[in-house]
Amino acid sequence: MANLDRKTALHAQYLDAMGIQRWVARSSAVPEAGVAVTKPGQDFVADAADGSVALLDWDTLQARVAACTLCGLHQTRTQTVFGVGDRNADWLIVGEAPGAEEDRQGEPFVGRAGQLLNAMIEAIGMKREQVYIANVLKCRPPGNRDPQPGEVAHCEPYLQRQVELIRPKIILALGRIAAQNLLKTDTRVGALRGKVHRYSTGAGDATGVPLVVTYHPAYLLRSPGEKRKAWLDLQFAVKISRGAT
Numbered sequence: 001m002a003n004l005d006r007k008t009a010l011h012a013q014y015l016d017a018m019g020i021q022r023w024v025a026r027s028s029a030v031p032e033a034g035v036a037v038t039k040p041g042q043d044f045v046a047d048a049a050d051g052s053v054a055l056l057d058w059d060t061l062q063a064r065v066a067a068c069t070l071c072g073l074h075q076t077r078t079q080t081v082f083g084v085g086d087r088n089a090d091w092l093i094v095g096e097a098p099g100a101e102e103d104r105q106g107e108p109f110v111g112r113a114g115q116l117l118n119a120m121i122e123a124i125g126m127k128r129e130q131v132y133i134a135n136v137l138k139c140r141p142p143g144n145r146d147p148q149p150g151e152v153a154h155c156e157p158y159l160q161r162q163v164e165l166i167r168p169k170i171i172l173a174l175g176r177i178a179a180q181n182l183l184k185t186d187t188r189v190g191a192l193r194g195k196v197h198r199y200s201t202g203a204g205d206a207t208g209v210p211l212v213v214t215y216h217p218a219y220l221l222r223s224p225g226e227k228r229k230a231w232l233d234l235q236f237a238v239k240i241s242r243g244a245t
């Protein structure tokens with residue numbers, strides 16, 4: 001019973017970090033599982049070096065990324081930020097690109113936004129170590145500017161290979177940059193929320209991985225009033241990850 005109480009208290013703590021009043025957890029206001037099949041185009045640069053990225057295993061993929069000079073961002077990075085977490089995870093969480101702290105530490109989502117992401121993960125009953133976290137870009141854009149299309153095109157095969165290796169049950173896209181680049185759309189985040197999209201790597205992957213869109217934790221820190229929507233998105237994503245499409 002003591003363990004149960006502690007677990008309940010911890011969960012309440014994570015919900016507090018999300019700015020969620022606890023009654024919301026029992027709300028039925030989860031977005032409906034409308035299915036919007038949005039497959040990314042196949043017009044990405046097909047190789048991230050010599051066309052063999054699609055064949056790489058984890059270690060060689062990580063080494064390839066660490067040595068990558070395909071776009072100009074290699075000139076200003078401290079190090080690449082490959083991704084972190086369980087390589088057999090059910091959940092793949094994808095953000096935009098490393099920031100200053102991520103560039104320093106070599107890990108995605110550290111710092112305040114990372115702490116909020118951890119709270120979001122814990123709020124749905126998982127730990128950071130149980131998911132896999134990566135970004136659209138593996139190197140930091142100077143001054144945290146938006147990624148440029150050419151940079152995304154060069155870097156995308158690395159993320160695609162990560163998706164193929166992980167085979168997640170769901171991809172959670174955090175924020176505009178991740179969502180729009182993964183789905184090859186310029187639709188705003190607000191309109192992409194509450195729908196099941198599909199991310200296809202194109203490698204014998206006809207239906208693709210279910211993909212749900214929510215707000216980026218950095219945005220939620222600036223706009224805490226939106227945390228409730230993010231909480232609904234997380235609940236929706238849990239439902240989809242359990243096969244409720």
Ligand code: SF4
Pocket residue numbers: 065068069070071072073074080137138139151154155
């Ligand atoms: S952002 Fe991606 S493509 Fe550009 S140098 Fe880094 S790893 Fe290579």
